[in-house]
Amino acid sequence: xxxxxxxxxxxxxxxxxxxxxxxxxxxxxxxxxxxxxxxxxxxxxxxxxxxxxxxxxxxxxxxxxxxxxxxxxxxxxxxxxxxxxxxxxxxxxxxxxxxxxxxxxxxxxxxxxxxxxxxxxxxxxxxxxxxxxxxxxxxxxxxxxxxxxxxxxxxxxxxxxxxxxxxxxxxxxxxxxxxxxxxxxxxxxxxxxxxxxxxxxxxxxxxxxxxxxxxxxxxxxxxxxxxxxxxxxxxxxxxxxxxxxxxxxxxxxxxxxxxxxxxxxxxxxxxxxxxxxxxxxxxxxxxxxxxxxxxxxxxxxxxxxxxxxxxxxxxxxxxxxxxxxxxxxxxxxxxxxxxxxxxxxxxxxxxxxxxxxxxxxxxx
Amino acid sequence: xxxxxxxxxxxxxxxxxxxxxxxxxxxxxxxxxxxxxxxxxxxxxxxxxxxxxxxxxxxxxxxxxxxxxxxxxxxxxxxxxxxxxxxxxxxxxxxxxxxxxxxxxxxxxxxxxxxxxxxxxxxxxxxxxxxxxxxxxxxxxxxxxxxxxxxxxxxxxxxxxxxxxxxxxxxxxxxxxxxxxxxxxxxxxxxxxxxxxxxxxxxxxxxxxxxxxxxxxxxxxxxxxxxxxxxxxxxxxxxxxxxxxxxxxxxxxxxxxxxxxxxxxxxxxxxxxxxxxxxxxxxxxxxxxxxxxxxxxxxxxxxxxxxxxxxxxxxxxxxxxxxxxxxxxxxxxxxxxxxxxxxxxxxxxxxxxxxxxxxxxxxxxxxxxxxxxxxxxxxxxxxxxxxxxxxxxxxxxxxxxxxxxxxxxxxxxxxxxxxxxxxxxxxxxxxxxxxxxxxxxxxxxxxxxxxxxxxxxxxxxxxxxxxxxxxxxxxxxxxxxxxxxxxxxxxxxxxxxxxxxxxxxxxxxxxxxxxxxxxxxxxxxxxxxxxx
Numbered sequence: 011x012x013x014x015x016x017x018x019x020x021x022x023x024x025x026x027x028x029x030x031x032x033x034x035x036x037x038x039x040x041x042x043x044x045x046x047x048x049x050x051x052x053x054x055x056x057x058x059x060x061x062x063x064x065x066x067x068x069x070x071x072x073x074x075x076x077x078x079x080x081x082x083x084x085x086x087x088x089x090x091x092x093x094x095x096x097x098x099x100x101x102x103x104x105x106x107x108x109x110x111x112x113x114x115x116x117x118x119x120x121x122x123x124x125x126x127x128x129x130x131x132x133x134x135x136x137x138x139x140x141x142x143x144x145x146x147x148x149x150x151x152x153x154x155x156x157x158x159x160x161x162x163x164x165x166x167x168x169x170x171x172x173x174x175x176x177x178x179x180x181x182x183x184x185x186x187x188x189x190x191x192x193x194x195x196x197x198x199x200x201x202x203x204x205x206x207x208x209x210x211x212x213x214x215x216x217x218x219x220x221x222x223x224x225x226x227x228x229x230x231x232x233x234x235x236x237x238x239x240x241x242x243x244x245x246x247x248x249x250x251x252x253x254x255x256x257x258x259x260x261x262x263x264x265x266x267x268x269x270x271x272x273x274x275x276x277x278x279x280x281x282x283x284x285x286x287x288x289x290x291x292x293x294x295x296x297x298x299x300x301x302x303x304x305x306x307x308x309x310x311x312x313x314x315x316x317x318x319x320x321x322x323x324x325x326x327x328x329x330x331x332x333x334x335x336x337x338x339x340x341x342x343x344x345x346x347x348x349x350x351x352x353x354x355x356x357x358x359x360x361x362x363x364x365x366x367x368x369x370x371x372x373x374x
Numbered sequence: 375x376x377x378x379x380x381x382x383x384x385x386x387x388x389x390x391x392x393x394x395x396x397x398x399x400x401x402x403x404x405x406x407x408x409x410x411x412x413x414x415x416x417x418x419x420x421x422x423x424x425x426x427x428x429x430x431x432x433x434x435x436x437x438x439x440x441x442x443x444x445x446x447x448x449x450x451x452x453x454x455x456x457x458x459x460x461x462x463x464x465x466x467x468x469x470x471x472x473x474x475x476x477x478x479x480x481x482x483x484x485x486x487x488x489x490x491x492x493x494x495x496x497x498x499x500x501x502x503x504x505x506x507x508x509x510x511x512x513x514x515x516x517x518x519x520x521x522x523x524x525x526x527x528x529x530x531x532x533x534x535x536x537x538x539x540x541x542x543x544x545x546x547x548x549x550x551x552x553x554x555x556x557x558x559x560x561x562x563x564x565x566x567x568x569x570x571x572x573x574x575x576x577x578x579x580x581x582x583x584x585x586x587x588x589x590x591x592x593x594x595x596x597x598x599x600x601x602x603x604x605x606x607x608x609x610x611x612x613x614x615x616x617x618x619x620x621x622x623x624x625x626x627x628x629x630x631x632x633x634x635x636x637x638x639x640x641x642x643x644x645x646x647x648x649x650x651x652x653x654x655x656x657x658x659x660x661x662x663x664x665x666x667x668x669x670x671x672x673x674x675x676x677x678x679x680x681x682x683x684x685x686x687x688x689x690x691x692x693x694x695x696x697x698x699x700x701x702x703x704x705x706x707x708x709x710x711x712x713x714x715x716x717x718x719x720x721x722x723x724x725x726x727x728x729x730x731x732x733x734x735x736x737x738x739x740x741x742x743x744x745x746x747x748x749x750x751x752x753x754x755x756x757x758x759x760x761x762x763x764x765x766x767x768x769x770x771x772x773x774x775x776x777x778x779x780x781x782x783x784x785x786x787x788x789x790x791x792x793x794x795x796x797x798x799x800x801x802x803x804x805x806x807x808x809x810x811x812x813x814x815x816x817x818x819x820x821x822x823x824x825x826x827x828x829x830x831x832x833x834x835x836x837x838x839x840x841x842x843x844x845x846x847x848x849x850x851x852x853x854x855x856x857x858x859x860x861x862x863x864x865x866x867x868x869x870x871x872x873x874x875x876x877x878x879x880x881x882x883x884x885x886x887x888x889x890x891x892x893x894x895x896x897x898x899x900x901x902x903x904x905x906x
Binding site for chain 1: 520523524525527532533535537539543544545546547548549552554555556557558560562565771774776777869870871872873875876877878879880881882883906
């Protein structure tokens with residue numbers, strides 16, 4: 011049984027750190043933070059995402075792939091060469107780490123899209139082209155899985171405790187301005203590396219603690235817009251909802267958050283006319299996109315980290331600030347592990363979000 | 375031969391308890407009960423002498439002191455009015471135990487209908503919904519609940535939202551920035567807000583009494599939901615409640631005028647009805663009194679038979695014209711609903727209706743009620759609402775037009791569990807007609823078409839309609855809506871949801887028990903025991 015064949019409820023630990031000045035730092039801090047919450051995981055999944063780690067390939071899409079067979083790699087590379095200009099292909103460096111079982115072959119490719127249309131017709135831009143290609147590889151090539159596809163960022167994940175995964179991928183050797191981590195407590199054994207989190211599409215990544223009780227309708231809603239939910243995970247749903255609402259429908263990011271964790275009618279009714287109109291319309295038009303049930307989520311994309319908590323705060327989520335760092339996590343301990351003397355620390359309130367962005371003018 | 379028809383029910387009067395008050399004799403509109411004096415006469419007969427004197431005494435007192443109540447069993451429809459009102463609880467009614475030669479093909483009701491038709495040469499009429507033993511999909515679906523991995527939510531301690539809107543929606547919203555924050559740029563189509571996802575469906579003045587309509591209207595206002603005029607127009611006594619009323623336009627166009635259309639909250643085109651798909655309305659002239667005549671704009675005592683099709687709608691493009699004619703008449707301020715019966719090709723029909731410009735589609739399944747319909751139609755035409763709803767919701771989603779219309783499901787919804795299941799299959803709201811009548815006292819005797827409703831609901835006889843107190847009945851209806859809403863909140867909480875839109879169309883929260891693979895496929899649900 012692997013991810014996508016069944017839906018696996020999980021409990022989890024999440025953690026994230028961003029330097030709003032865009033200063034890059036290595037993977038040690040995030041690893042200490044997530045390792046501190048060891049008991050929230052059970053060794054069946056851990057992962058990280060780092061932004062700003064490939065400045066030398068800033069304009070190229072970095073595809074991270076896992077292969078279960080040599081044939082899968084052959085087929086995939088053939089596909090990549092046909093559809094992209096591959097500037098660099100290499101093994102993802104790994105080291106010895108205890109607690110890690112048999113790993114798939116892990117490769118990365120820095121590529122530039124070469125065509126303007128997929129077999130399903132023309133695409134609007136490179137992002138759509140890459141997304142379509144990733145979906146094609148993941149659904150058509152048996153034993154191959156693209157688990158990271160953004161620019162100047164990368165996902166690193168596998169089956170194990172997150173601290174072991176960090177050692178395995180030698181994350182102390184990477185430097186990024188934003189890191190997000192996930193430790194997983196699935197209720198049964200997926201035993202598949204692709205099923206670990208974070209989940210990424212382009213430079214969007216999502217880590218999530220909780221179980222989305224509205225998964226059934228969220229999935230059917232996304233399917234109306236041709237999304238295929240291959241992994242059957244809540245994380246996938248959240249990532250695609252951000253993609254649909256923000257990237258495709260152009261809903262402002264803050265309102266996307268307010269759609270997924272919609273305010274209660276009693277609060278909407280108390281607002282002024284503009285607010286009532288905005289939120290009533292959001293709830294009516296995007297009611298099927300509302301996330302219900304317990305969750306805390308960190309969504310990250312180029313230059314931005316968003317913490318989001320469910321409507322009645324059924325999962326923990328803490329934010330903190332220290333100098334130019336903003337930290338988020340399932341527990342305050344995970345923040346204090348990294349910065350014992352936080353300048354500021356607060357809980358994200360029920361249904362609320364916190365958005366941390368790179369300061370104006372900072373480039374990464 | 376009618377005289378040879380055995381009675382359906384046997385009325386038993388407990389003569390020891392009966393105090394001969396005459397309540398039952400006076401009130402049975404079907405004339406089942408009467409006083410009898412036979413026992414007196416028999417007792418008198420033992421006197422040999424002075425009989426004439428005794429006869430005289432008896433004649434004087436017998437009208438005041440009847441000796442017993444007797445029943446003409448053949449007239450009893452088992453409506454329980456006498457049972458409920460007998461001060462001594464002396465009346466009971468049993469099905470006639472009369473044995474027929476056992477036959478799995480020719481059941482007693484088949485024989486009785488043949489005898490009836492052999493005598494009358496007419497159609498067998500009936501009222502209310504299909505009562506035959508068709509398979510119930512509702513009874514073979516079960517809901518999910520949270521355990522451990524996600525917490526259930528306690529509606530007594532947390533907010534729990536049932537608010538629902540009916541109306542057409544765009545696929546996406548556009549915003550522009552304003553000084554205070556983003557401002558909505560998209561203009562939404564007109565809609566109507568429901569405080570709970572329930573509505574009262576079309577039951578016309580004519581089919582039911584004005585008091586019954588008043589009760590529905592008052593309850594709709596107090597519960598923040600909708601009632602529906604049905605095809606009989608709107609009596610002016612109901613104008614104060616019009617902002618919570620759906621005004622129906624059916625093929626007979628009874629009572630339709632510009633004021634009527636503008637008065638309502640929603641305009642509904644009635645194409646079909648679950649109890650009688652493909653045929654028109656049947657209001658017998660007996661029920662057309664002065665009030666009905668005024669409201670429907672037809673002569674007193676004339677049969678109001680609305681045509682089977684709308685004679686200006688012979689195809690989907692004609693429907694579109696009527697939809698927009700009604701929108702023009704109401705200056706695009708009200709959503710337009712189209713009500714159809716659940717038939718085999720309902721998914722494609724609904725898709726066409728959505729594309730024709732409707733804002734709401736009401737689908738009425740084959741268990742849906744009626745005031746009058748041929749039995750042959752009621753019991754043999756149409757499909758279950760569960761299947762129709764699942765197919766329509768699926769089709770609209772596959773075509774990417776689900777947002778364009780709201781779906782209202784009706785036809786045999788019996789309790790909040792059915793409501794929750796219908797919502798999980800994809801309904802925006804659920805219409806409850808028969809349940810509403812039952813809340814007002816209806817016993818489902820199925821004799822609505824006779825106009826003799828003892829409970830004052832499906833009748834226009836002043837002595838009968840006076841029995842239904844609209845305020846009391848409105849309170850009963852509001853209680854029902856409140857009770858079901860509370861139960862819906864409990865169901866949502868158990869599912870770990872705090873808002874009804876998270877259940878709407880979430881078929882993963884349903885499982886089938888004892889259904890075939892084909893059933894599961896149409897319903898779009900998994901079998902019990904299969905995990906998420």
